[in-house]
Amino acid sequence: MSVELIAYGCFFLTVALTYAIMCLGLNLQWGQTGLFNVGIAGFVAIGAYVSALLTTPDTAGRLGGFGLPMAVGWLGGALAAALVSYLVGRLTIRLRADYLAIATFGIAAAVQLCALNLEPVTGGPFGIGFIPRPFAAEAGNPLLFSLLNLALLVIVVLLLYLGLERLVRSPWGRVLRAIREDETAALALGKSATRFRLQAFAIGGGIMGLAGAAQAHFIGFIAPENYLPMLTFQVWAMLIVGGSGNNRGAILGAVLVWGIWAVSAALIAAVFDPAQQARAASLQIAIIGVAICAVLLLRPQGILGEIRTISRHLPSRAGKAQTAESRPE
Template sequence: MLNFFLLILIYSGIYALMAMGQNIITGYGGMLSLTQAGFFAIGSYVTAILTTQAGWSFWATLPVAFLVSALFGLLIGLPTLRLKGDYLAIATLGFGEIVRNVLNNWDSLTNGPMGIQRIPMPVILGFTINPYKKYAFLVMVIVFVIIAYILFQRLARSRMGRALAAVREDEIAAQSMGINITKYKVYAFILGASVAGIAGSLQATFTLSVTPGTYTFMVSVMVLCMVVLGGMGNFKASILGAFIIQFISYFPQLTGLSSVIPPQFKQILFGLILVVMMIWRPQGILGREATRYRKRAVTPTGGEQ
C-alpha cells in the first residue's frame, strides 16, 4: 500500500509540472490549450533517444528537452494565436495528435509503436536514483516541483505576469495600454511547453521506457482538469489539483475495485469534474490567487524609497 501511495505522489509531482505549465497558458494567458500531451511526449522522447542512442546522461538531456519543447511551443504558438476559444483548443489538440502519430510512425528514430526501452536511470554524485526504490525518485520530483513553483510565482508577480493577466481580462484594453498581446501569449506557450518537456523527461526516467500510446488526448484533458479543479491562476491549486486527479485515477487499484470499475469510467469522471466545477465553482477549489505587489514610498523630491 505504501509503495502504491508513493507511486501516486511521484505521478502527482510529474503532472503538477505540466499543470503549472497549463496554468500559465490557460490560467494567466486565458488561452484554452489542449496540447500539453504533445510537449510531454517531446520531452520524454528527447531524453529516451539521447540516453539510449547517444549515451547522454539524464541531466544532460534536460536542457535539450527544455529547449526542444520550447521551440515547438513557439512553432505552435505563433500560427494558432490568431484563434480563440474552441478553435484554439481544436488546433492545439491537433498538434498533440500529430506528435503522437509522428512518434508512432517514425520507426528509424522512435522505434514506432514498440517505443524505446531500457532508458538508463539518473545518476547524481555517483548515486543512482532507482525508480523502483521510489523514495529517492520522489525527492527528486519534489525538488523539480518546488523549483518550478518558485519560478512561476516570481513570474506571476513580474511584468510578464501582470501583462498576461491584463490580456486575459480584456485584450482590447491591454493592447490600448501598449501591451504586445502576441508576444506575451507566445511567451506563455513557450513556458508551458518547456515545463511539460521537463515533466516528460522525468516520466521517461521513471518508467525507463516510452511508447506513443502513453501520450494521448486524455493526458491533455487530465492536465486541464487539474488546473480547473484546483483553480486557474493559482500555482498551489495546480499542485493540489494534480494530486486529487491522480488519487482519483488510481483509486480503483488502491481500493481493489479495478475489476468492478471499467477503465472508461475515468474519462467520464474527468468530464464530469469539468462540468460540475464550471457550474458550481468556476474559480476552482482554491480560486485565483490574489497577486500582491510591494508598495513603494515616494519622497517629496519625487524619488522612490
C-alpha cells in the same frame, strides 16, 4: 506500515508530481494568459522522446543512443518542446478560443502519429525502453530508491513553483493578466499582445516538455499510446479541479485527480474480471467527470481559486498612496 506500501506511496506521489509540472505549464498558458491549448499530450511527448533519445544507451537500428547525462536529457526535452511551442505559436497564436484549440489538437495528433510511424527514430509502436532512471544504483533497495525519486521531484516542482510565482507577480506576469482580461486596454498601454502570448505559450510548452522528460525517466519506458488525447483531458481536469490561475491549485489538482484515477483503476481491477476490465476502464473517465461537476457546482473557481489583487489608491495623512488587500476570486 509495510515497506512496500510506503514505496508505492512514494511512486504514486512521484507520478502525481510529473502531472503537477504539466499543470503548471498549462496554468501559465490558460490560467494566466487565456490560451486554450488542447495539445498538451503533443508537447509532453516531444519532451519525453527527445530526452529518451539523448540519454538511452546505444541501440542498433534506431537513431539516438547518445548516452548523455539525465540532466542534459531533461534540459534538451524542455528546450525542444519550447522550440516547437514557439514555432507553433508563430503560426497559431493570433487565433482565438476554439480556433486555437483545434490547431493545438491537430499538432498533438501529428506528434502522436510521428511517434507511431517514425520507427527508426522513435521505435514506432514498440516505443523506447531502457531509459535510465534516477538513482538506479539504489534500485536494490526499493524504499530508498522510491524516497530519492520523490525527493528529486519535490525539489523540481518546488523550484518551478517558486520561479513561476516570481514570474506571474512580476510586471511581465501582470501584462499577461491584463491581456487576458482586457486586450484593448493592454494594447492602448503599448503592450504587444502577440509577443507576450507567444512568450507564455513557449514557456508553458517547455514546462510540459520537462514533465514529459521526467515522467519518461521515472517510468523507464515510453510508447505512442502514452500520449493520446486522454492525457490532455487528465491535465485539464487537474487544473479545473485545483483552480485555474493559481499555481498551488494546479499542484493540488494534479495530486487529487491522479489519486482518483489510481483508486478507480484499483477498484476496477478488484471488482471486474480481466475480460471486462478493458470495457470497465471507461468508468474512470466518468468518475473524473463527476468529480469535475461536483467541484464546479461547489467551487466554480476550483478548490484554490485565483487570487486577484485589487489596488485602491487612497490618500493618507502623509499625502502618499496606500494600496489595499488581495482577495480570492
